[in-house]
Amino acid sequence: MAIFKNKISKKDQKRFEEIAKTGNPTRALNLFISAYITPAVQKWQTSVKPLMKRFEKVLPPKKANSLTLRITSDTVGLTTALNKLYSKFMRAVYSESVFRRLGITNPLARRAIASNSIAQFKDLTRGALSKTNSTILSNIRSMQTDLITGAARINRQVEIGDIILKEAKRLQNELTTRVIKRHPEYTKMMDNNQFIKYRNGALHQTEEYFEMSTRTSVLNVNRNGVEMQEAIKNRRVSEYFRSDKTPYKTDIRRDVCKEIMSMKFRGKSLVAHDQAAASLFGILTLEQAKARTAFGPNCKHSIKPLPEADYAKIDLALQLSEKEAI
Numbered sequence: 001m002a003i004f005k006n007k008i009s010k011k012d013q014k015r016f017e018e019i020a021k022t023g024n025p026t027r028a029l030n031l032f033i034s035a036y037i038t039p040a041v042q043k044w045q046t047s048v049k050p051l052m053k054r055f056e057k058v059l060p061p062k063k064a065n066s067l068t069l070r071i072t073s074d075t076v077g078l079t080t081a082l083n084k085l086y087s088k089f090m091r092a093v094y095s096e097s098v099f100r101r102l103g104i105t106n107p108l109a110r111r112a113i114a115s116n117s118i119a120q121f122k123d124l125t126r127g128a129l130s131k132t133n134s135t136i137l138s139n140i141r142s143m144q145t146d147l148i149t150g151a152a153r154i155n156r157q158v159e160i161g162d163i164i165l166k167e168a169k170r171l172q173n174e175l176t177t178r179v180i181k182r183h184p185e186y187t188k189m190m191d192n193n194q195f196i197k198y199r200n201g202a203l204h205q206t207e208e209y210f211e212m213s214t215r216t217s218v219l220n221v222n223r224n225g226v227e228m229q230e231a232i233k234n235r236r237v238s239e240y241f242r243s244d245k246t247p248y249k250t251d252i253r254r255d256v257c258k259e260i261m262s263m264k265f266r267g268k269s270l271v272a273h274d275q276a277a278a279s280l281f282g283i284l285t286l287e288q289a290k291a292r293t294a295f296g297p298n299c300k301h302s303i304k305p306l307p308e309a310d311y312a313k314i315d316l317a318l319q320l321s322e323k324e325a326i
Helices: 010-021 025-056 061-102 107-159 165-181 184-192 206-232 255-262 275-281 286-291 308-325
Strands: 237-242 268-272 301-304
Touching (some): 025 107, 025 165, 025 184, 061 107, 206 301, 255 268, 268 275, 275 308
Antiparallel strands (some): 237 268, 237 301
16 A cells, blocks of 8 residues: 655645745745655655556456455545645635635634635545546456456356467467457556546546646635625726636646636736626626636636726716616
């Protein structure tokens, strides 16, 4: 069983905190991912793949069961480690930087925002790795069934004298090749590290998925913080922008994000916090955007307050519109 690092060292935590305090929490995030998230995923792959490869030969049932338990144990270990690492980074480093920048001092609000981000990361991690474990076990068990059946046929041919042992070895090798070809998911996992299965059935690289899930969960701290501050100030419209400038790792893009980004006011894309404001400017409310999966996995957008001069014009338009409606 692989042992996964589940604590951030005091030295690294201090380094991350210092970087975040300088106003660069994204750099601290990048370092955290490269130092902790990615290595944990790589260690899991290094541990699990040799165990999977053992299933390319017929195994005794007891041995097969032992190996599947080790695979599941490693997957649970990775899940636990990632969740502990993210929780510590979020509470000690990233959220504190965001709260300072936004001026959020209420302890309950700070705790709720950080906890929501941690809960989202846990959901993304547990859901993905649970499905990954099922995909692995489904493939290797199916392969074992095919190999056992094929080997039994070959052995029967040897017993009745249809083929000699030398021929049987060749047929056994050909059987293994055919069985692997019949399991393309297994090949993608072993050759390309594509262990994460999306809803459409496509497999994606494990490291890329967990970088994405970490960045997505982190962005929600800023999103929720800004939304809370805007509500306190009774601001009814916010700017919608691409906050995370790192390259997309998949071809997945959200139509709702394209739609919002295409609607400009003084060169800025907007979302509204209530339906009246949305109707006046012909834009989506934040809740409507979320219902269409904005801020979901792989979304790199966030919201921020508009500059005072721009919001003053929006607020005036809203006041005039509401007066005319009376």
